[in-house]
Amino acid sequence: MIVRKRQTRWRRRARRLRGLRMQNLRRPRQMDMPLGEVRRTVPQSTIRSHAVWFLIVLGLLIAQAMIKGVKPDLVLLAVLFAAMHRGPCSAAITGFVAGMFQDAHSASLLGTHAFCAVVVGSVTGFLTHHFYRERIAFQFITAFVATIFAQLMFLGLGWITQHHPPGNNGHMAIVARVALWNTVLAPLLFAAMRRLTGWKT
Amino acid sequence: MRSQARPSREVIVPVALALSCLVTITLSYRHENSAGHAAGLMLTPLSPLERATSSVSRHTTDWIHGLISLGRFPRESRELRQEIANLGAEVERSRQLEREVAELRELLGFTERFQSRRSLSRALGAEVIGRDSSSWYRTVLIDKGHAHGTRVDSPVLTHEGLVGRVTRTSRSSSQVMLILDEQSGVGALVERSRAVGVVRGMGKGLCEMAYLSPRADIKVDDSIVSSGLGGVYPKGLRIGKITSVTRDGYMQKATVEPWVDFSRLEKVLVLEQKRRNEEIGE
Numbered sequence: 128m129i130v131r132k133r134q135t136r137w138r139r140r141a142r143r144l145r146g147l148r149m150q151n152l153r154r155p156r157q158m159d160m161p162l163g164e165v166r167r168t169v170p171q172s173t174i175r176s177h178a179v180w181f182l183i184v185l186g187l188l189i190a191q192a193m194i195k196g197v198k199p200d201l202v203l204l205a206v207l208f209a210a211m212h213r214g215p216c217s218a219a220i221t222g223f224v225a226g227m228f229q230d231a232h233s234a235s236l237l238g239t240h241a242f243c244a245v246v247v248g249s250v251t252g253f254l255t256h257h258f259y260r261e262r263i264a265f266q267f268i269t270a271f272v273a274t275i276f277a278q279l280m281f282l283g284l285g286w287i288t289q290h291h292p293p294g295n296n297g298h299m300a301i302v303a304r305v306a307l308w309n310t311v312l313a314p315l316l317f318a319a320m321r322r323l324t325g326w327k328t
Numbered sequence: 329m330r331s332q333a334r335p336s337r338e339v340i341v342p343v344a345l346a347l348s349c350l351v352t353i354t355l356s357y358r359h360e361n362s363a364g365h366a367a368g369l370m371l372t373p374l375s376p377l378e379r380a381t382s383s384v385s386r387h388t389t390d391w392i393h394g395l396i397s398l399g400r401f402p403r404e405s406r407e408l409r410q411e412i413a414n415l416g417a418e419v420e421r422s423r424q425l426e427r428e429v430a431e432l433r434e435l436l437g438f439t440e441r442f443q444s445r446r447s448l449s450r451a452l453g454a455e456v457i458g459r460d461s462s463s464w465y466r467t468v469l470i471d472k473g474h475a476h477g478t479r480v481d482s483p484v485l486t487h488e489g490l491v492g493r494v495t496r497t498s499r500s501s502s503q504v505m506l507i508l509d510e511q512s513g514v515g516a517l518v519e520r521s522r523a524v525g526v527v528r529g530m531g532k533g534l535c536e537m538a539y540l541s542p543r544a545d546i547k548v549d550d551s552i553v554s555s556g557l558g559g560v561y562p563k564g565l566r567i568g569k570i571t572s573v574t575r576d577g578y579m580q581k582a583t584v585e586p587w588v589d590f591s592r593l594e595k596v597l598v599l600e601q602k603r604r605n606e607e608i609g610e
Contacts, residue, residue, distance in 0.1 A: 188374070189381050192458035192469065195591060202461075219342035223349065231370035232458070234465035234495065234505060237363045238352030245349055249342035281464070288357050297532075301463050 176324045180209075183320055184225050192232055197301055199308035202229050202240070203277055204316050206248040207269060211317075212326040215252030222248040239284050243277045263314050270313035274306040364480070368498035371469070375457065375501035379471050382457040386594070451597040452477055454484075457501065466509040466529060467492075470596060473500040481560050483599045489566035489587035490514065490554060491596050502598075507535055507567065508590060515557035516567055521545035524555055527567055527584055533591070535568060540580040546573055552584055562599065 187201040202225045210218035226241025233240065251273055255265075282298060284290075321327075356363030397404075454476075458469035472478050474497045484491040484504045492512055496503040505512045508529035516527040516537060523544035525537040537552060550570045556563030568586040575581075 185377070188461065189378055189458075191461045192378060193381060193385060195459060197463040200462075214338055216338045216341045219345045223345040226349070227352075228370055228374065229461045231367035232374070232461040232469065232503075234460060234467045234503070234509065234511070235462060236353055237356035237367055238349045240462065242346060242349035242353060245342060245345045249346075252338075252342075281462075284353065285464075288353065290357070305463055 172325070176326060179324050180221075183323060184221060188225060188228055188232070191229070197304045197308075199312050200274060200277065200305055201312075201316070202226065203244060203247065203274060204270065204309055204313055205320070206244045207251055207273055207313070208317050208320050210248045210252035211255050211269070212321070212324075213252075214256070215249040218248030218252045219245045235281075235285070236288055236290050239281060239288075239290075242284065243280045246280065247273050247277045266314045266317055267310050271306050271310040274309040275302060278302040278305055364496045367496055367503075368473075371496070371498040371501050371503070372473075375469070375471065375473075375498065378458045378469065378501075379455075382455070450477070450600045452600065454478075454502075454596050454598055456593050456596065465511075466506040466590075467495065468504050468506065468593060470502050470504055470598070471500070472598060473498045473502050475499045477600055478502045478598050479600075483561045483565070484596050485565055485599070486588055486593070486596050488589070489568065490561065491588055491590075491593065493560055494598065504596070506590060507586060508533065513558075514561055514567065515555040516552050517555040518544070518546050518570075519551040519553050520547075521550070524557070525582075527552060530583070533586075534571075535584040535586060537570070537582040537584050538576075538579070540582065542575070542578055542580055544580055546570060546580065546582055548572060550582075 184202070184205050187205050191198060191201045202222075205225060206218050206222040209221045222244030223241050226244040227237070229240040229244075230237045251269060255269060279302065282302070356366075452472055454470040454472040456468045457471045460467040470478075470484070478494050478497050480494055480497060482494045484493060490507055492504045492506040492509070494502045495505045506529065507514055507527060510529045512529060514527045515524070517524045521544065523540055523546055525540040525544075527535050527537050530536050540546060548570055552567040552570065554561040554563060554565040554567060566587050568584040570582045571585045572583045573580060574583075
């Protein structure tokens, strides 16, 4: 009888302690802050995952500059990953920064790649919000459609600004090849990036 | 009371960034020079990383190639020794010819202004550390910038022939537009018949020589060199050889295969701008 009483007391105490711990986790520490002010602390894991994300995008930018001939648009794949996992805002920021560097690294007008990446990234972020994004078929389709859309937008901007990419013909062949590259690489890269950043859909 | 729906951050940020991109495009379209400087600044932090990556990948490739070609070493070494012996004889003969030419020139009272300037000019050695990040343009990134003396429009070549010209420079790296790019036009002439035209890129590793007169004497396998017209490239740089000739309306067109193997471009020479300006001034 006594043993059972002790057990229930310990259980109660443990439950109370667990509750307190959960409260501490949920609520930021506000002891030294004035009333009414709430400090929003950024967890270490978020900072780490964002630092990893920065390194991934940087690595993809450099890798893209190493490949010869018609190459996959790795930066766009990174933007699509951000759109699927973090939403349109993150995709737009990633697309803007990486796209600007891509423009600096290319003979295109400054801002052209960035514009395509921002638009495609944010549209993908808005549209893919309601889907189960870890399905491979979905990743294939998204990468293919988004790449074609981005490449055509890039060509359109080049046509408007009279800054045509080289070659009078064969543009569609290049668009198709880049799209196929991206479609094949998308599931592999997405899986790797998911593992590295720890971002869940 | 009517409630006002405020647009969320997820709408404002993408729209604001898209608008800033459009502004940047407009500015870089109107002020190409300033945009080039801005792009150069953005290239600066990336170039050390690219140099390191390029060096690592080159060493790895060399190591793998070395392993593969281990069995061919004795035969190759014999061939190379033979080749060195032949080249030595060749060098001796060309030195003799050079002396003879100099003597003949002196006899003719020929002023060697261009020749002397060529010897004074500095050709800067550079290494290719990256390629265009999109599939649309034919540019490469080299590891020498304006701190080393490269300027926009400096001609770039290898021992095989003309590579292109510098289009953007940062402190420690420069972007080179290859002659394969359609936007790069090189004033050129057929070495044999002196027919003049313009060489521009076609993509797929080939160039075309356009604006050739319908009566111009051109044949397959004719060698093409730069004409020096336009002021960017000096005269006499080897470009490529003609592989086919077609008639395009009243003009003739020729397909040119460059001497330079652009898929294996590693080391290049950048000619200093100073010499070119002097020549134009002359």
